[in-house]
Amino acid sequence: MRRDVQRIFQESQVLAAQAGDRTAFGHLAACWQPRLLAHARRLTDTSDMARDVLQEAWVDIVRGLPRLRDPVAFPAWSYRIVTRKAAQAVSRIQRTRRTAHDLASDPGQGRVEWPEAEARSDLARVSRAIAALPPAQRAAMGLHYMDGFSVAEIAVALGIPAGTVKTRLMHARRKIRAALEPDREGDSDDTQ
Known part of the structure; x- marks a missing residue:
């Protein structure tokens, strides 16, 4: 509301x-x-x-x-x-x-250089994973999760089709998941 x-x-x-x-x-x-x-x-x-x-x-x-x-x-x-x-x-x-x-x-x-103390926290791991994303995926993630934009709004903001927005979000989530859970690298879900 x-x-x-x-x-x-x-x-x-x-x-x-x-x-x-x-x-x-x-x-x-x-x-x-x-x-x-x-x-x-x-x-x-x-x-x-x-x-x-x-x-x-x-x-x-x-x-x-x-x-x-x-x-x-x-x-x-x-x-x-x-x-x-x-x-x-x-x-x-x-x-x-x-x-x-x-x-x-x-x-x-x-x-991005990360201070040693911050590198130990989960927030630092997530921040590093996001920073490691390609700029196009990082922009889509930021607009969706930080700014609360819908897929359609992101498509307009970035000047790309909605399907491309969905693809960028999907790949970004997979990369972040892989960075946070390195032992899952062999899973078949990440290879598709």
Whole structure:
């Protein structure tokens, strides 16, 4: 029930922001900034890049908000903008690395160092397993389990078919399960 009231309030904020209410837009931005930043972080792997991506995304969100036809679509629409901006940023970096031949000289990129004390906890094991997922699977997992998006909303946010979302979630869950239960590697369920 609380979630429904919150969504209705956010939809009213979208409508007010579309009508030019700066206070409503400020509330909307304050509400969605942490969520969109977390999504950008999942897609880019660095906090600095995530902040840059989100800044670029907010420019597009502000420009496109008056053309958004359905305020209910704001969450998926804004996540889609962040996804697109993150893909562009990652693509720029990859081009730069290829050009400079830095890819081969940076083998540790994407690895996360974990403090020894934290490595002993279950939370650290889960965090490592999630961090080890490919960015596409990590994004789908985050949107579904952390942000509470449905498969259809994730499909819109990531710009992919719903079936692809389901496949990414399935593979991500299998990889996390395998990382948390290494003795199950030989099970026939993991080989399919």
